[in-house]
Amino acid sequence: MADYILIESRDPFDSAEVGRFLDLAEGLAKEGGEVALFLVQNAVMAARHGAKAAALAALAANGVKVLADSFSLQERGISPNGLTAGIAVAPLSAVIDYMATGRRALWH
Amino acid sequence: MKVLNIVETAYRATLEEQDDPVVWILHAMKGAGADHSVVLSGNAVNYAVMAQGVPPLMFGDKVQKHAPHIAEQVAGLIAKGVQVMVVRECLAARGIDEEELMDGLALVKQAALPKVMNGYDQVWHW
């Protein structure tokens, strides 16, 4: 089974296609691969605790490791302690780490 | 190396470029020996609609010739042996009937994409 690093740069308030990308992440995890979803740029808006972004909250409980870019969070004044449960803060270098191990990398 | 290209963005700069730049580069890479396939998703599923065409375009007395022929571009990939898949749910969401589509496409369900993706060495999302 292939492992993946999916990079989501868009937020669900701006793009209806984000939901399909999250579904893809979940589907890849169900196929047996290790899947990480890295939120960067405006995508971190959906990681804020209280944001109306139920699909993202559910993803963390469904086998996908959900990470939020520390730089993007700070840029938007989102506290690392104020994220939806199950979402962890990570530096952008995590993406390069995953790419270096050969995970297929997709940017949305 | 087998690559799956998931194309989602559509009609971006196609009038200025006379092509869809992603479909164009897929043609170019095929010519360079690429072994790749395509999934049309999101708004890009409209690229499979045969009846599309660009009305005449003029700025002042400048007539822009050579409008993009997106459907023909996609059909051209199929003719070159590139498998082109289209996501069913994206068609349905946009009210596109199968009868409107070109021949040679493979319709796939969104839920099938993970299995499809795992059959390739690389997956590039455009």
Next chain:
Amino acid sequence: MMGKKTLTFMLMDAPFENARTTTALRLIDIAARRGYDINVFAYEGAVYLPLAAQARHANAVHGTDAAEEDHPLPREWVAAVMQEAARNGGKLDWVNCGLCVDERGANEAIAGVRRGSPADFWKMAGASDNVLVIPTR
């Protein structure tokens, strides 16, 4: 310690238009600091990223002159990342798509940038440990 890797990036965005440019260069910088070999294929508006003619300007809203404003210039970011890669035992091979350069008049790029074609991207991708396409919208 991780071994040396070769990563290829496809970029499509022109500078000064959206956040993807900065994120892409941050990723490339991280790879450069690790001494990786990095290939960048600049397609579409991304051929403007290393444009030599990018210049600073004063900013009346800030009340600054050009030197004080010190406006970011992506060509300097690109040059700096090239140097960083070399400093760490790697290299950054930046290829501008030739047809994209022609139609945009983006011929004058900084040193170290070369002109190429989609065949170059395919070749780079095939010779890499991994590839990331960062599409525009």
